[in-house]
Amino acid sequence: MLKLFKGLMKTRIVTEDPRTWGESMGRGLPQIDMKLCQKDCNNCEAVCPVGAIAGKTVNSRLCIYCHACREVCPVGAIGETEVPVLTAPASAEDLGRALREKIKKICHRSLHIRYVDAGACNGCDFEINSMTNPVYDIQQYGVDFVASPRHADMLLVTGVVTRNLEIALHKTYEACPRPALVVAVGACACGGGVFKEAYASGGGVDKFLPVDVYVPGCPPTPAQIIKGILTAIGRL
Known part of the structure; x- marks a missing residue:
């Protein structure tokens, strides 16, 4: 923890650098590519901790953007939507x-x-x-x-x-x-x-x-x- 504080003090940025607002917007919403998805596979639904995936569709209001679904997909059918970027200034x-x-x-x-x-x-x-x-x-x-x-x-x-x-x-x-x-x-x-x-x-x-x-x-x-x-x- 002390090393972290020392690093922050060296950068002189104690909150967030406006130049990185593009990256700070967070992850995009998981998106399932139905062309690649295996119909008999329900790994993504099973691993979702909040039940945000149903019928191969991701509910944006329920999703917590943990992307656990992407990690368990055997064919890499789950990508993510683009996040709007705020580039400063x-x-x-x-x-x-x-x-x-x-x-x-x-x-x-x-x-x-x-x-x-x-x-x-x-x-x-x-x-x-x-x-x-x-x-x-x-x-x-x-x-x-x-x-x-x-x-x-x-x-x-x-x-x-x-x-x-x-x-x-x-x-x-x-x-x-x-x-x-x-x-x-x-x-x-x-x-x-x-x-x-x-x-x-x-x-x-x-x-x-x-x-x-x-x-x-x-x-x-x-x-x-x-x-x-x-x-x-x-x-x-």
Whole structure:
């Protein structure tokens, strides 16, 4: 661990280098090539920890992008979809500029977000927190995280909704002024993730609230979450 910290100190980059945003977008969604796939082989379905593969089709909302299916495929029939690349500085600036313009036009110059952890492992939470660091600095575009749902235009919800947090999630949503946008962040919020079969799990957010945008991933990157917010604003 000390060696890792020493390496980070030498690079002078303590979070993430904007020049590598293209690589930070994460893995692509597994994609099955039916021309190569063996019909009598179900290795991919058997190995998937979240049951995201059914009928040789990958459910993007359930997938946690572990790519275990690719490793067990005997004929190499599973590839991955291309991930949109954010090459700095042009594309990163374009993303921020588009977000600022939409907030200015639709949300009267500011977007207030209430973040709700409905039973996450904190992986997605760390990525949401990263959006406010000096690298992404989402607040420069007019985005503010608020403590009260009464001031919120949007809810960012992470985690599989646990039984103990069902009522809290409903009360948070009901306290939001209308129209209130709901963005499900991460595989757990989108479809239950690896915890969907747990005794205390209620499932994805859409079982309890109307979801406007899903941001799948385990966890999704800050850039992907920002794109999800941008998409949600367009639905107002």
